[in-house]
Amino acid sequence: MNDLVLASHNAKKLKELQTLLAPLGYRLRPVSEFSPEVPEETAPSFIENALLKARHAARVSGLPAIADDSGLEVEALRGAPGVYSARYAGEPSDDAANNAKLLQALAGVPAARRGARFVSALALLRHADDPTPVIALGYWPGQILDATRGANGFGYDPLFLVPSLGKTSAELTPGLKNRISHRGRAMRALLKQLRERP
Numbered sequence: 391m392n393d394l395v396l397a398s399h400n401a402k403k404l405k406e407l408q409t410l411l412a413p414l415g416y417r418l419r420p421v422s423e424f425s426p427e428v429p430e431e432t433a434p435s436f437i438e439n440a441l442l443k444a445r446h447a448a449r450v451s452g453l454p455a456i457a458d459d460s461g462l463e464v465e466a467l468r469g470a471p472g473v474y475s476a477r478y479a480g481e482p483s484d485d486a487a488n489n490a491k492l493l494q495a496l497a498g499v500p501a502a503r504r505g506a507r508f509v510s511a512l513a514l515l516r517h518a519d520d521p522t523p524v525i526a527l528g529y530w531p532g533q534i535l536d537a538t539r540g541a542n543g544f545g546y547d548p549l550f551l552v553p554s555l556g557k558t559s560a561e562l563t564p565g566l567k568n569r570i571s572h573r574g575r576a577m578r579a580l581l582k583q584l585r586e587r588p
């Protein structure tokens with residue numbers, strides 16, 4: 391069985407990626423097995439940050455690696471917190487503090503202007519110097535509520551309303567979230583590219 395390294399230190403994100411990749415028959419190994427080092431996410435785009443995380447994981451493991459860089463873009467905040475989503479309220483990353491800061495930033499903004507989307511960029515490298523990484527993006531549109539709801543998921547899930555379901559992302563089962571989320575969509579797009587690659 392081929393090994394694939396998952397370049398994430400976020401346990402809940404790792405679980406989602408593992409579930410999405412499980413049917414592929416890879417042996418999935420978190421990058422923490424190889425190195426405790428967390429590369430700095432210094433780039434201005436999700437794609438570049440995903441690449442730098444995947445490249446670091448491929449380098450420390452000597453194996454193919456995949457990374458997700460993701461975040462929440464809020465229309466009324468002109469795309470913030472965006473690539474800074476994990477550290478919106480400062481470092482270290484703290485979901486409750488990030489959600490509190492988002493609610494504060496949107497105080498007084500009516501429902502009609504609380505549109506947002508989750509973004510996921512996936513990058514897959516066969517090795518650290520791979521000149522043709524596979525990149526895929528996935529988006530998930532929704533709306534930011536004015537109070538948290540639900541206990542599943544992570545990050546901004548309790549504030550992210552999926553309008554067609556009338557539920558927040560934190561009220562969905564993990565299986566349903568993976569079927570419709572930004573990360574699920576990006577993964578299906580990535581797998582399609584892999585199938586079509588000459």
Ligand SMILES: O=P(O)(O)OP(=O)(O)OP(=O)(O)OC[C@H]1O[C@@H](n2cnc3c(O)ncnc32)[C@H](O)[C@@H]1O
Binds near residue numbers: 397458476483545
């Ligand atoms: O970089 P790694 O180690 O993978 O873990 P991370 O949590 O730092 O991940 P990112 O740098 O990609 O930052 C993504 C942040 O965006 C938010 N986010 C991304 N996907 C999400 C999801 O499915 N549900 C809720 N929040 C999400 C959440 O705050 C994440 O911490």
Ligand SMILES: [Mg+2]
Binds near residue numbers: 431476
């Ligand atoms: Mg990160």
